[in-house]
Amino acid sequence: MKTTITYKIKLIAVICAFLLFLAVLKMPIEYYTLLRIIVFIGALLIITSLLKQTLWVIIFGIIAILFNPIIPVYLYLKAYWIPIDIISGILFLLILFFERPTKKIKKIEPTKQREFKRDKIY
Template sequence: MKSNNLLKSTCVCCAILLFVAVFYWPIEYYTFLRTIVFIGALLVMVSLRQKQFPWILAFVIIAILFNPIFPIYLYIKAYWIPIDIISGILFLLVAFLKQPQKKSEKKVKKADKTYSRDKIY
């Protein structure tokens, strides 16, 4: 439960930062954005693991685009705006869509077998 709350709050934080990035900010903001979104994408990938491959693939792409170690520069703000919006929406979808729950097997206690000789008349 605690990790689910951490995932939700990280996803919401990343989404807000990405939506705010649509406006013009100093370069320091975008460096900060790259770092936070990269960490958020890694956290989402780790939390989803092998459950949902399309989601993991989407966040691998986000992690590559927002990688602060080897940054990808597109140089034109108009290219980054749709990437920021789509990435923010993906983070919100992960945060608020219902995650599939593992089906818990209910342990049904089998009734002991009764024999006619065991009955009291």
């Protein structure tokens, strides 16, 4: 039985992806401030849920750094942010289809005692 990412993380990923795709349009500056906060928190939550998957941690770590509201990264031109927003939105959508590997537990079956002719008592 495979376990998937929890529904809460999936919901956060969908919300972040939607907001990132919406950021391609011309929006007020307050929207982009809110976008930074929500995407930063969403990336951190995904990082904490996938700690053992190094590639995803690195990818969402970069997203968290780019959208960091505490020490913001300014690229000054919207043309630079549009591909970043689209790629980040796609990555948030990809996490929906990602399944965490589960620990494979080996089922221990009881061993059968071998019976030999010499062991029988007559």
